[in-house]
Amino acid sequence: MYKRGVPGLGRRYPVDQDTLQVMLREAVRQTVTEVLQILLDADREAFLRQHGGRKNGYYPRKLETAFGQVKLAIPRDREGKYYPSLLQPYARRQVDVGEVAIALYAAGVSQRKAAEVMSLLLGHRYTHETISAITDQVLEAAEA
Known part of the structure; x- marks a missing residue:
């Protein structure tokens, strides 16, 4: 069942709603990746102008965003003093x-249901064990 078409070269190519949604989500995820990469590179350049030092390549990092997981190349400097101001140290989730x-836990939602809800909301699969570990870490930090 085709509801919409994608314009192209004077013709319309039929695309179903699910395919269109997947294409749009991928386009947004790719744009987010490119923008973050540009910002990371500019951030390192500003750091090096202010503090001196030399570039020393990149290291890979996967970051979970509201638009899905993005793969970034995190810039670094030779002395190891630079860390991107855009990201929290060791952050894997935006x-x-x-x-x-914690909000789901406080509402009395089971860990399995919380994992399902978070997977739907954030576009990344979470297990109930992961939810348990995250909840424990946050509660420990709150008690400290």
Whole structure:
């Protein structure tokens, strides 16, 4: 069942709603990746102008965003003093998954249901064990 078409060269190519949604989500994810990469490179350049030093390549990092997982090349400097101001150290998630997990926990949602909800909301598969670990970490930090 085709509801819409994609314009192209004077003709319309039929595309179903699910395919269109997947294409749009991928385009947004790719754009987010490119923008983050540009910002990371500019951030390192600003750091090096201010503090001196030399570039020393990149290291890979996967970051979970509201638009899906993005693969980034995190720039580094030779002295190891630079860390991107855009990211928290060792961050793997752009959204605060801990806050979401605690809110679900406080509402009495089971860990398995919380994992399902977070997977749907954040576009990344979470297990109930992961939710348990995140909840434990956040609660320990709150008690300290």
